[in-house]
Amino acid sequence: SSSLKLAVIPGDGIGPEVTAEALKVLEAASPVKFEQTTYDLGAERYLRTGEVLPDSVLAEIRDHDAILLGAVGGKPNDPNLPPGILERGLLLKLRFALDHYVNLRPSKLYPGVTSPLAAPGEVDFVVVREGTEGLYTGNGGAMRVGTPHEVATEVSVNTAFGVERVVRDAFARAQRRPRKKLTLVHKTNVLVNAGSLWWRITQEVAQEFPEVTVDYLHIDAVMIFMATDPARFDVIVTDNIFGDIITDLAAAITGGIGLAASGNVNPDRTAPSMFEPVHGSAPDIAGQQKADPTAAISSAALLLDHLGHADAAARIDAAVLADLSSRDGSPRRTSQIGDAIVARLA
Ligand code: NAD
Ligand code: IPM
C-alpha cells in the first residue's frame, strides 16, 4: 500500500534518545512505509533562534498523517528559558491547533512488572483526558506583579461543545471494553460551575449508552483509590488538569513513568493526531542512554492503531510485554531496550 507521512519531533533531553528507539520499532512492525520528516523544535532551537513553533512549520506538520513526539522542556530554571515557553508555545499549541481533544492515556500493569503497591490487583484502565480546554487555555492574568497586592488568576474554560465531545468519546471506548464502566472524575463539590456542566453532560450522554455503568468520584478520592484499589477503574473521563495529575500517579503504580504511553487524538481526523510518552525531557538523565524507551515505543503502537493497523500495534504490545516479563533488573542502555523489543517482534 502507499506510504504514510509521519512528522517526527524528537524534542529535548531524553526525547531524541527514546524517539530513535520508537522509530526502530515502528519501522520494523509497520506494514506500511512511513515517509518521515524530522522537525527541529524545542529548547535548543529556541535558545539558538528564539523560535518555538513558527506558523509555517505548524502548517507543514498539519499536512502529515500522524506525529511522533519525544519530549519538550529545557533544564529547570534555565534563566534563558522563560517558564512554560516550550510547554505552552510548542506542546500545547500543537494539541490545541490540531484539536487533540482526546488525550488517551492507558495504564496496564503487565505480568512481571513490579508495582509499588503490595496488592494492586488486575490494573487495566484508560484515562480519557480532555486535551483542549480547562486550566490549560491560558485564560487568566497577573496584576500588580511583585507587590504585596499581586493577584494571579488561571481560569478554567469548559464549553458544552468541548465537554460533550470528549465525554461521548469516553463512553464509546467504555462500550467497546469488557467491563463497560465509566468513571467521571471532577470536583463538583467545589468547582460547581464546571462540575455541573461535566455532570449534566455525562448524565445526558449516558442515555445513549445504556450498557455502560456510570460512576463518579471527586479527584481527591481518586488519589485514594489509585493507591488502594486501582483495579476498580475501567475508563476514566476527566478534564485537562485532573487528567494530567491522575496519569502520572497511574504511571507510577503500573511500572513507572518509563512505561506510560499516550495519544493526543483528534477523533474527527480533521488534523493529524500526536503520540508521545507521558514523561518529560528528564534533564537529570539526558544524553546518558539511561532512559527507558518503552513509553515511546508503546506510543508508536498507539499511533499504528490510530492509523488502522491494529495488528501491527498488537505485535508491538506483545513484544513490549515479552521484554517486560524478561527484565531482571540489570541495567540496559536505551538502545539495547529498543533492539530487544525489535528482536521480539513476531
Ligand atoms: P520528567 O517526566 O521529565 O521526569 C521526572 C522523573 O522521571 C525524572 O527523575 C526522570 O529522570 C524520570 N524519567 C522520565 N522519563 C523517564 C524514562 N523514559 N526512563 C527513566 N526515567 C524517566 O518530568 P519533570 O522533571 O517534571 O519535567 C522535565 C521537563 O519536561 C520540564 O521542562 C517539563 O515541563 C517537561 N515535560 C514535558 C512533557 C512532554 O513533552 N510531554 C511531559 C512532562 C514534562
Ligand atoms: C504531560 C505534560 C504536559 C501537560 C506539560 C509539559 C504541558 O505534563 O504531557 O502530561 O501538562 O499536559
Ligand code: MN
Ligand atoms: Mn503531565
